[in-house]
Amino acid sequence: MSKPPRIAIFGAGMIGNYLGGRLHAHARVRFIARPRVAATLKEHGLTVSDLHGHQQHIAPDALDVYTNPEAVRDAGLVLVTVKSAATMEAAHELSNVLAPGTPVISFQNGVRNAAELRASLPGHDVLTGMVPFNVTQPRPGHFHQGSSGDLMVERATALESFLSAFAASGLSLQRHDDMQAVLWAKLLLNLNNPLNALSGLPLRDELAQRSWRRCLALLQREGLRVLKAAGIRPAQLTALPARWLPSVLDLPDALFQRLAARMLAIDPLARSSTWEDLQMGRRTEVDYINGEIVELATSKGLGAPANAHVVSLIREAERSYVHWHAEALLEALRKAS
Ligand SMILES: NC(=O)c1ccc[n+]([C@@H]2O[C@H](COP(=O)([O-])OP(=O)(O)OC[C@H]3O[C@@H](n4cnc5c(N)ncnc54)[C@H](OP(=O)(O)O)[C@@H]3O)[C@@H](O)[C@H]2O)c1
Numbered sequence: 001m002s003k004p005p006r007i008a009i010f011g012a013g014m015i016g017n018y019l020g021g022r023l024h025a026h027a028r029v030r031f032i033a034r035p036r037v038a039a040t041l042k043e044h045g046l047t048v049s050d051l052h053g054h055q056q057h058i059a060p061d062a063l064d065v066y067t068n069p070e071a072v073r074d075a076g077l078v079l080v081t082v083k084s085a086a087t088m089e090a091a092h093e094l095s096n097v098l099a100p101g102t103p104v105i106s107f108q109n110g111v112r113n114a115a116e117l118r119a120s121l122p123g124h125d126v127l128t129g130m131v132p133f134n135v136t137q138p139r140p141g142h143f144h145q146g147s148s149g150d151l152m153v154e155r156a157t158a159l160e161s162f163l164s165a166f167a168a169s170g171l172s173l174q175r176h177d178d179m180q181a182v183l184w185a186k187l188l189l190n191l192n193n194p195l196n197a198l199s200g201l202p203l204r205d206e207l208a209q210r211s212w213r214r215c216l217a218l219l220q221r222e223g224l225r226v227l228k229a230a231g232i233r234p235a236q237l238t239a240l241p242a243r244w245l246p247s248v249l250d251l252p253d254a255l256f257q258r259l260a261a262r263m264l265a266i267d268p269l270a271r272s273s274t275w276e277d278l279q280m281g282r283r284t285e286v287d288y289i290n291g292e293i294v295e296l297a298t299s300k301g302l303g304a305p306a307n308a309h310v311v312s313l314i315r316e317a318e319r320s321y322v323h324w325h326a327e328a329l330l331e332a333l334r335k336a337s
Pocket of ligand 1: 016107
């Protein structure tokens with residue numbers, strides 16, 4: 001029997017620890033983590049669970065955790081799971097140590113991470129991936145998947161020998177031919193991340209309120225206009241095409257709950273990673289989400305004032321975090337646009 005593949009997780013946080021924990025029984029997983037995360041894993045071990053009832057625990061001494069990037073040297077596959085602002089540093093560190101030809105998957109939000117990695121890692125298959133679900137850390141060392149969906153990744157022969165490990169781990173990899181269209185579609189959904197943080201509410205409670213959904217619809221309509229002007233067609237990730245989502249979000253609560261039940265099928269405690277970042281006093285990814293719409297609009301001689309306004313509110317929240325009422329924010333966004 002052949003040995004299980006070696007998979008390195010570069011940037012073990014919410015997503016990295018969750019994916020690594022799921023893969024652990026079917027691959028030789030190595031975690032490259034910051035010292036504080038490594039210490040947590042060494043103290044508590046790693047527990048992964050999901051909203052469908054799956055739960056597994058890995059004892060501390062069964063985990064292979066390093067804080068030095070050197071540790072990726074003998075990996076067969078590397079999953080990059082750092083936040084967007086850390087991609088350039090990760091790319092630089094990987095370029096010093098990665099064995100020639102090792103495939104790399106960017107499992108990150110935003111539309112430019114894989115390109116940044118590719119530019120620094122010539123000679124490697126750098127593949128664009130997408131994580132559709134939300135992960136939170138309810139307790140130290142416990143990573144919980146709070147919503148559904150299959151991982152997506154671009155089609156590549158370099159991945160063939162890893163597919164069975166992902167499938168056996170309950171992480172099916174949906175292969176897609178146009179991952180850039182997938183990333184733009186995900187970005188349109190992620191326009192909600194800062195709203196969720198500004199609401200101070202769990203995602204499910206926020207999305208259950210029409211005024212918050214109307215804020216999101218406004219940001220998405222603006223995003224869709226900009227994408228259209230740039231000739232970008234977002235992929236369809238939800239039951240309805242991306243262009244119909246704002247109209248669904250605008251529906252009254254009772255109708256929305258009936259028609260979009262899947263959108264509300266989220267763990268009651270799940271929140272956006274922007275909320276998480278603000279709690280931890282970290283810089284958020286807003287420049288790589290709403291900021292991308294603003295930048296694309298500018299490059300086409302257009303404006304994206306509502307998304308620009310949200311970027312500036314999150315900048316303020318990074319300095320001093322306050323919650324907004326949905327109606328007040330909706331009015332501010334309407335005024336801005
Ligand atoms: N969380 C979610 O639910 C979710 C869902 C879908 C997609 N995503 C996307 O997935 C990506 C990862 O998100 P996340 O929530 O997992 O972020 P996260 O919890 O912040 O995890 C990233 C980890 O990587 C560490 N790191 C950064 N640079 C590193 C380096 N050079 N070497 C070793 N460790 C390094 C970070 O440490 P520092 O904090 O010290 O930099 C952090 O511990 C993001 O693009 C995010 O948007 C997240």
